Amino acid sequence: MDSAWKRTLTGAPSRLVVVSTYPPRQCGLATFAADLRQSLTCAAPDWQVDVCAMDRDGQAYGPEVSTVIRQYELADYGRAADELADAGTDLVIIQHEFGIFGGIDGDYVRVLADGLRRRGVRYAVTLHTVLSEPSPGQTAVLRDLCGGAALVTVFTASGRRILVDLGFVSPDRVAVLPHGGPALLREPVEPAALRPEVAEALAEPGGPVLSTFGLIRPEKGLELAISALPAIVARHPGTRYLIAGASHVEVVRSSGEEYREGLVKLARDLGVERHVRFVNTFLADAELAALFAATDVYVTPYTSAEQISSGSLTFAVVAGCPVVSTAYRYAEDLLAPRDGNAAGVVVPCDDADALGAAVLRLLDDPAALDKARKAADALGATLTWPAVGVRTVEALRPVLPAAPALRLDHLRRITDATGIVQFSNGGEPDLGSGYCVDDVARLAVVAAGLLGHGVYPAQARAWLDSSVAFLAEAGAGPSGIRNMRAADGTWLDDPHLGDHVGRALWGLGVMAASDAPPAVRGAARDVLHELLPAVPHLRFPRSIAYAALGLYRLPGSEVRGALRHITDRLDALARRAARGWRWYEPELTYDNARLPQALIAAAAALGDRGALRRALQTLDWYAGQVGLAGPQPMLRNVGNRWRSSAGAVGFEGLVRSSGPACEEGDEQPLDATATVEALVLAWQCTDEARYARLARRAHAWFHGANRAGTPLYDQDSGGCHDGLYTDGANPNMGAESTLAYYQSLLALADAGLVRLTA
Numbered sequence: 001m002d003s004a005w006k007r008t009l010t011g012a013p014s015r016l017v018v019v020s021t022y023p024p025r026q027c028g029l030a031t032f033a034a035d036l037r038q039s040l041t042c043a044a045p046d047w048q049v050d051v052c053a054m055d056r057d058g059q060a061y062g063p064e065v066s067t068v069i070r071q072y073e074l075a076d077y078g079r080a081a082d083e084l085a086d087a088g089t090d091l092v093i094i095q096h097e098f099g100i101f102g103g104i105d106g107d108y109v110r111v112l113a114d115g116l117r118r119r120g121v122r123y124a125v126t127l128h129t130v131l132s133e134p135s136p137g138q139t140a141v142l143r144d145l146c147g148g149a150a151l152v153t154v155f156t157a158s159g160r161r162i163l164v165d166l167g168f169v170s171p172d173r174v175a176v177l178p179h180g181g182p183a184l185l186r187e188p189v190e191p192a193a194l195r196p197e198v199a200e201a202l203a204e205p206g207g208p209v210l211s212t213f214g215l216i217r218p219e220k221g222l223e224l225a226i227s228a229l230p231a232i233v234a235r236h237p238g239t240r241y242l243i244a245g246a247s248h249v250e251v252v253r254s255s256g257e258e259y260r261e262g263l264v265k266l267a268r269d270l271g272v273e274r275h276v277r278f279v280n281t282f283l284a285d286a287e288l289a290a291l292f293a294a295t296d297v298y299v300t301p302y303t304s305a306e307q308i309s310s311g312s313l314t315f316a317v318v319a320g321c322p323v324v325s326t327a328y329r330y331a332e333d334l335l336a337p338r339d340g341n342a343a344g345v346v347v348p349c350d351d352a353d354a355l356g357a358a359v360l361r362l363l364d365d366p367a368a369l370d371k372a373r374k375a376a377d378a379l380g381a382t383l384t385w386p387a388v389g390v391r392t393v394e395a396l397r398p399v400l401p402a403a404p405a406l407r408l409d410h411l412r413r414i415t416d417a418t419g420i421v422q423f424s425n426g427g428e429p430d431l432g433s434g435y436c437v438d439d440v441a442r443l444a445v446v447a448a449g450l451l452g453h454g455v456y457p458a459q460a461r462a463w464l465d466s467s468v469a470f471l472a473e474a475g476a477g478p479s480g481i482r483n484m485r486a487a488d489g490t491w492l493d494d495p496h497l498g499d500h501v502g503r504a505l506w507g508l509g510v511m512a513a514s515d516a517p518p519a520v521r522g523a524a525r526d527v528l529h530e531l532l533p534a535v536p537h538l539r540f541p542r543s544i545a546y547a548a549l550g551l552y553r554l555p556g557s558e559v560r561g562a563l564r565h566i567t568d569r570l571d572a573l574a575r576r577a578a579r580g581w582r583w584y585e586p587e588l589t590y591d592n593a594r595l596p597q598a599l600i601a602a603a604a605a606l607g608d609r610g611a612l613r614r615a616l617q618t619l620d621w622y623a624g625q626v627g628l629a630g631p632q633p634m635l636r637n638v639g640n641r642w643r644s645s646a647g648a649v650g651f652e653g654l655v656r657s658s659g660p661a662c663e664e665g666d667e668q669p670l671d672a673t674a675t676v677e678a679l680v681l682a683w684q685c686t687d688e689a690r691y692a693r694l695a696r697r698a699h700a701w702f703h704g705a706n707r708a709g710t711p712l713y714d715q716d717s718g719g720c721h722d723g724l725y726t727d728g729a730n731p732n733m734g735a736e737s738t739l740a741y742y743q744s745l746l747a748l749a750d751a752g753l754v755r756l757t758a
Contacts, residue, residue, distance in 0.1 A: 014044075014046060014047045014048070014090045014091070014400055014755075015047075015048045015050070015087065015088055015089050015090050015091075016040065016047055016048070016049045016050070016089070016090060016091045016092070016093060016396075017049075017050045017051065017052050017066065017067070017084055017087075017089050017091075017092050017093070018033050018036060018037055018049065018050070018051050018052070018092075018093045018095065019051075019052040019054065019069075019092060019093065019094045019095060019112070020032070020033035020051070020052075020053070020054060020094075020095035020100070021033065021053065021054045021095075021100050022034060022051050022053040022054075022061060022065060023062075024059055024060070024061075025053075025055075025056075025057070025059055026215070026246065026249065026282045027215060027248070027249070028214065028215065028311045028312070029095060029097055029100065029128060031311065032095065032128075032179070032311055033051065033095055035180060035181075035182065035385050036093075036095075036180070036385075036389075036392070037049045037051060037064065038385065038389075039180060039385040039386060039388060039389025039392065040389055040392060040393060042386060042389055043386070043389035043390045043392070043393045044393045044397075047393075049064075050064055050065070050066040050067075051064050051065045051066065051067075052065070052066065052067040052068070052069060052080055052084065052092070053065045053067070053068050053069070054069055054071055054100045054101065055068050055069065055070055055071065056070075056071045056072075066083075066087065066689070067080050067083050067084060069112070071100065071101065071102045071108075072102040073102070074102065074103070074108055074111060077102075077108050077109070077111035077112040077115065078111050078112070078115045079632070080112060080115070081111075081112050081114075081115025081116045081118070081119060081121070082115065082119065082632055083693065084116065084119075084121060085115075085116070085119035085120070085121050086633070086693045086694070086696050086697040086700075087689075087692070087693050087696065088692075088696045088753055088754060089121055090121075090122070090400050090401055091121075091122050091123065091124060091150070091396065091399065091400055091401075092116055092121060092122070092123040092124070093123070093124050093125075093126065093396075094109065094112070094113070094123055094124070094125045094126070094145070094149075095126050095128065096109065096125050096126065096127050096128060096129075096142075096145065097128045097129055098129060098138065098141075099250070104137050105135065105137035105138045105140075105141050106141060107137065107140070107141050109141065109145060110141060110144050110145065113144065113145055113148055113149075114148075117148050122150040122399060122400075122401055123148070123149055123150065124149055124150055124151040124152070124153065124396065124399060125145055125146060125149045125151075125152050125153070126152075126153045126154075126177075127142075127146075127152065127153070127154050127159065127163070127308070128155075128308070128309050129306075129307075129308060129309075130154060130159040130162050130163060130306075130308040130329075131162075131306055132162050132306060134166070139166075142166075142168050143167075143168050146163070146168040146169040147168070147169070149169070149173065150173070150399040151173055151174075151175060151395065151396065151399045152168075152169050152173055152174050152175070153174070153175045153176070153177045153392075153395065154174065154175075154176055154177075154308065155176070155177070155178060155179050155308060155309045155330060155333075156176065156308060156309075156329060156330055156333035156334070157176055157333060158308070158329050158332070158333055159176070159308045159329065160174045160176050175395045177388065177391055177392050177395055178314075178382075178383055178388055178391070179309055179310070179311060179314040179330075179383070179388070180314065180318075180383055180384065180385035180387070180388035180389070181311075181314045181315040181317070181318030181319070181380070181383055181384060181385065182285045182288075182289075182315070182318070182384070182385055183318075183384040183385060183386055184285045184286060184289055185285065185288060185289045185292060185315055185318045185319040185380075186289075186318065186319060186320065186377075186380065186381070186384070187289065188289075188293075189286050189287075189289045189290045189293065190286075193284075193286040193287070193290075194286070194287055194290055195281070195287065197279065197281065198244075198279060198281070198283065198287045198290070198291075199290075201242060201244075201277050201279045202242075202290055202291065202294045204240060204277065205238075206238040206239070206240045207236050207237065207238025207239050207240070208236050208238070208239050208240075208296040208297070208363050209239075209240050209241075209242060209294050209295050209296050209297075210225070210232075210239065210240070210241045210242070210295070210296065210297050210298070210299050210359065211241070211242040211243075211244065211291055211292075211294075211295040211298055211299070212225060212241075212242075212243055212244070212298070212299050212300065212301070212312070213243075213244040213245050213283060213288060213291060213312055213315075214244075214245045214311070214312040215245050215246060215247065215248040215249075215282075216243070216245050216246065216247045216248060216251070216259065216260055216263075217247070217248040217250075217251045217259065218251075218259055218303070219302060219303055219304060219307075220301070220302060220303075221301035221302050221303040221326065221349075221350075222243060222263055222301065223262070223263060223266055224301040224303070224326070224350065224351075224352050224355060225241065225299050225301040225352075225355065226241070226263060226266050226267050226270065226272065226276060227266070227270065227352035228301075228352045228353070228355040228356030228359065229241060229267070229270065229272040229275055229276070229356070230270050230271065230272055230356075231353070231356040231357075231360070232356050232359055232360060232363070233272055233275055235360055235363070235364070236360075236363055239275055239363075240275055240276075240277060241272075241275055241276045241277070241299075242277050242279060242291065242294075242295075243263070243276065243277070243278050243279070244279040244281075244283055244288075244291055245279070245280075245281075245282065245283065246280055246281055246282050247259065247260055247280075260278065260280075263276075263278075264276075264278070288315060288319075289319065292315070292316060292319035292320075292321050293319070295316075295321050296322070296362075296363065296369070297321070297322050297323070297324055297359055297362055297363065297369075298313075298316035298321040298322065298323045298324075298344075299323070299324050299325070299355070299359070300312060300313045300316075300323065300325040300326065300328075300331060301325070301326050301355060302325075302326050302328050302331075302349070303326070303349060303350065304328060304349070305326075305327060305328050305329065305349050306328065306329065307328035307329060307330055307331075308328075308329050308330050309330050310328075310330050310331065313325060313330065313331060313334060314334070314383060316376075317334065317343055317344075317376050317379055317380045317383060318380040318383050318384055319376075319380060320373055320376045320377035320380050321373070321376055322343065322344055322362055322369055322372035322373050322376055323335060323343055323344030323345070323372070323376065324344055324345050324347065324355060324358045324359050324362065325344060325345070325346055325347070326346070326347060326348065326349040326350075326351075326355070327346045327347065327348055327349055328349065331344075331346055332346055334379075338375070338378075338379065341371060341372075341374070341375040341378075342372065342375055343372055343375040343376035343379050343380075344372055344376065345358040345361065345362065345372075402757070405757050405758060406450075406455055406456070406718065406745075406756060406757070406758060407715065407716070407717060407718030408456060408459065408718050409716075409717045409718050409719075410427060410714070410717040410718045410719030410733060410738055411446075411718060411719075411738060411739075411742075412459070413427070413428075413429060413717075414429040414734075414735055414738070415443070415463065415466075417466060418435060418466065418470065418485070418489060419435040419439070419440045419443070419466060419467070419470045419485070420435065420439050420440060420442075420443045420735045420739075421433060421434070421435065421487075421735060422434060422435060422436055422439055422734060422735055422736075423732065423734045423735070424719075424732050424733050424734045424735075425732060426731050426732060426733070427714075427717055427719055427733055431487045432487060434484060434485055434486045434487050434492070435470070435484075435485040435487075436483050436484055436485065436500065437470070437471065437474055437481060437482065437483045437500045437503065437504050438483065438499070438500050438503045438736070439735040439736060439739065440466075440467050440470045440471060440507070441467070441471065441500075441503040441504050441506055441507030441508075442503070442507065442735070442736065442739040442740075442743065443463055443467050443507075443735070443739060444463070444464060444467035444468070444471075444507035444508075444510060444511050445506065445507055445510045445739075445743060445746075446463075446739055446742045446743060446746065447459075447460045447461075447463035447464045447467065448460070448464065448510045448511055448514035448515070448516060449742070449743075449746035449749070449750065450742075450746070451464065451514065451515050451516060452514060452515050452750070453746070453749060453756050455756050455757070455758045456758055461516070461517065461520075464511060464514075464516045464517075464520045465520060467507065467511070468508075468511055468520050468523045468524050468527070469523075470485075471504055471507065471508060471524075471527050472523060472526075472527050474491070474495075474504070475491075475494075475495045476495070476504065476527050476530040476531040476534075477495055477530055477531070477533075477534070478533040478534050478537075479495050479496065479497070479534065480495045480496045480497040480498070480501050480531075480534050481495050481496075481500065481501055481504050481531060481534075482494065482495050482496075483496075483498065483500040497534060497537055497538060497539065497543070498540075498543060499540065499542050499543050499546060501531065501534055501538060501543060501547070502538065502542065502543040502544060502545065502546025502547040503546045504527075504531060505528060505531055505532075505535070505546065505547040505550040505551060506546045506547065506549045506550035507524075507550065508524045508525075508527055508528040508531070508550055509524075509528060509549070509550025509551050509552075509553050509554055510550060510553065511524035512524040512525045512528060512553075512554060513553040513554055525554075528550070528554075529558070532558060532559070532562055535547055535562045535565065535566070536562075536565060541569075541570065541573060541584050541585065541595055542590075542591060542594060542595070544566045544569060544570065544598070545566075545570065545594045545595050545597070545598035545599075546594065546598070547562070547566060548563060548566045548567070548570075548598040548599075548601060548602045549594070549597065549598055549601060551563045551566070551602075552601040552602050552604075552605040560606070563602050563605060563606060564606060566598070566602055567599065567602040567603055567606060567608060567611055570584065570595065570598060570599040570602070570611075570615075571599060571603070571608075571610075571611040571614060571615075573585070573595075574599065574611075574614045574615065574618055575614065577618070578645070581645040582617065582618050582621040582622075583618065583621070583622070583645070584618070586644065586645045586646070587642050587643065587644050587645065588622075588625065588638045588642060588643040589638070589642045590638075590640070590642075590668065590670070590671065591670050591671060591674050592622060592638060592671060592674060592675075593619065593622060593671070593674035593675040593677070593678040593679075594674045594677075594678070595618075596615045596616070596618045596619040596622060596678055597619075597674065597677055597678035597681055599611060599612075599614070599615035599618075600612060600615045600616065600619070600678065600681050600682060600685060601681060603615055604685050612685065616682055616685075616686065619678055619679070619682055622675075623675075623679070623694060625638070625643075626638065626675060628675070628679075628694045628697065628698060633694060633697050634697070634701075634705055634706070634707075635672060635675060635697065635698045635700075635701040635705070635706065636667070636706070636707050637667040637668065637671035637672055637675070637701075637724075638664060638667075638671065639663070639664030639665030639666055639667055640664075640665040640666050640667075640668060640723075641663075641664045641665035642664065642665075643664055663726070666723040666724060666725055666730070667706070667707075667723060667724040668722075668723055668724075668737075669702070669712060669720055669721075669722070669723070669736070669737040669740040669741060670736060670737070670740045672698060672699075672701045672702060672712075672740070672744065673740040673741070673743045673744040673747075675698045676695050676698045676699045676744040676747055676748065677743065677744065677747045679691045679692075679694050679695035679698060680692075680695045680747045680748060680750070680751045680753070683695060683751065684751055692751070692753055695747075695748060695751075695753065696748065696753060696754075698744075699744050699745070699748055702720065702741055702744065706724055707724070707726065708724055708725065708726060708727055708728055708729070710724065710727075710728050710729050711729075712724060712729055712737070712741070713741050714733065717733075718738070719733035719737075719738050720733055720737040720738045720740060720741035721733055721737060722734050722736075722737045723737070
């Protein structure tokens with residue numbers, strides 16, 4: 001059995017998701033997103049950076065793409081927001097370009113943003129287009145998108161100024177972060193890294209080389225550069241102009257290769273056809289590095305003065321190429337003189353004569369060309385993706401949500417030197433209710449978890465001391481163990497069998513395998529072995545399930561024998577389950593998911609693949625029964641009136657029906673916790689991401705993702721309400737419910753799915 005099921009982490013990395021087009025889609029934004037992701041993971045090793053890909057053609061993506069949105073499917077945007085929230089995403093980074101989102105002016109992106117806000121997930125926005133005079137539709141999209149963002153980033157100071165002037169966002173929430181370029185562009189390239197057609201184009205003899213790269217489309221203004229060539233060629237007859245890049249897919253969709261063919265005709269009409277070479281392919285980074293190394297002057301002749309970013313220009317500067325560019329906003333900002341030196345020359349848009357004259361000024365003056373090259377090289381060193389990644393991490397860290405601090409106020413209130421008081425009146429302990437082995441065993445599990453994560457270690461050790469002492473005093477033996485104890489310390493029953501025996505073994509097993517002090521671990525092992533002979537006599541499925549959740553953690557032939565006995569009994573029940581009612585019993589009652597969880601744990605520990613498979617199948621069936629199936633899962637526990645196989649309608653039937661016949665009663669926190677822990681264990685055994693997503697979603701039940709929309713967890717005290725009604729929560733916060741919340745949270749933390757802070 002893969003050891004992944006034993007995986008335990010002391011904390012979870014921050015999880016970020018980039019929303020963008022993404023390779024294998026060939027476009028500048030997809031390249032940007034891939035480079036951004038790589039730079040973030042290098043600059044912040046404590047971050048997990050995934051991708052939500054904007055898809056148009058049903059592409060096949062790599063494993064880093066966790067979610068896909070079909071561009072024109074409105075429902076996908078809301079679904080993606082829920083998926084990202086369920087996956088525990090800390091921050092979503094939306095790469096915004098109007099053309100990649102569906103709807104008028106790309107307004108479908110607002111559904112994604114609204115869904116993230118509704119689920120409490122922060123997002124940042126990177127704007128790849130900032131218009132000084134947006135249309136009413138564009139204004140509505142950007143105002144809404146930016147208004148709800150934790151941070152908006154733009155590539156230039158002029159972009160920031162426009163956004164603020166338009167009133168889309170306050171100045172304190174806008175950061176200027178440069179576009180990055182691959183560091184490889186600054187390094188020598190081995191000829192073997194080039195495809196033959198690229199190597200051939202670069203090896204052609206001649207004089208000065210001008211170049212432009214990127215996906216070919218009319219906005220690139222390539223006809224302007226070609227129109228400037230006659231004057232350049234007249235002075236430098238060997239000049240070659242390399243235009244590298246395939247036609248943009250959207251241009252091909254609408255008009256085929258008409259634009260490229262028009263450029264070929266223009267060059268022929270102007271008599272410079274032999275000076276223009278098209279490299280009709282999407283260049284890899286190494287090929288771009290070779291192109292830039294061969295280039296004397298890089299040209300970006302774009303037609304729109306509004307353009308606020310350009311990966312093509314950035315890459316050229318990173319490679320140290322001198323540039324001649326038309327005066328679009330990004331070029332004006334990037335090529336502005338620094339310390340009296342500029343990486344290039346900026347000329348008016350749509351002025352071929354000015355473009356040609358600027359190129360000639362550089363080609364005619366080697367000193368000026370060298371000065372521009374040195375300025376480009378110095379600036380380019382600050383724009384490599386590793387450098388930009390560090391700056392981006394510095395900007396994003398402050399807007400990442402802090403891990404919620406644990407509040408143990410209520411747990412401290414209901415515990416004392418003896419144990420944990422069973423019940424509470426509101427938030428106050430009901431001392432008359434006394435103590436029980438069930439709750440003390442749960443306290444031991446929670447205390448061991450806190451200690452393992454280094455959270456409130458002194459308090460955790462104190463609870464472990466009192467828990468193991470309580471269980472040792474309960475008289476464990478072959479006939480069972482006591483359960484009930486009065487407030488004055490008097491035991492109210494004799495040792496007997498029941499669920500409390502299983503829970504005692506659970507707590508003892510956890511303590512024996514924990515980071516507790518040696519005295520606690522040793523005492524826990526001693527009491528566990530005294531109680532172990534009772535296991536074959538346990539009658540009920542839950543009793544043996546609880547025992548398995550303690551025993552599977554421990555070595556030893558006697559323990560393994562008891563675990564084998566439990567596995568065989570639970571698996572026999574699973575094998576007898578009816579096809580339409582894949583459950584161990586004829587009813588769904590309380591703490592249901594503990595049954596498949598226990599069989600998963602025991603079967604994995606014993607290497608019993610058949611039992612493990614059946615346990616996972618049963619868990620999948622149960623997840624469907626409690627609402628954790630379909631596109632919008634939400635946990636709805638079986639109520640305290642239970643559900644029978646005889647008249648079961650399942651979750652969907654409950655949702656569709658109305659009236660008292662379909663009301664199953666109040667939902668209990670222990671059921672939610674059992675579901676969370678079972679799903680976490682399934683994820684650890686299988687590495688199937690759906691289990692992790694559903695575990696997070698099930699835990700959200702405590703925070704209001706439930707049928708009443710009511711939080712059960714009280715953030716002010718750290719207590720948890722005893723039950724969920726149709727329209728609210730039970731006001732009391734007893735031991736069982738509060739410990740259930742912390743067991744659920746610690747299960748997620750143990751698997752690295754949430755972070756814990758004191």
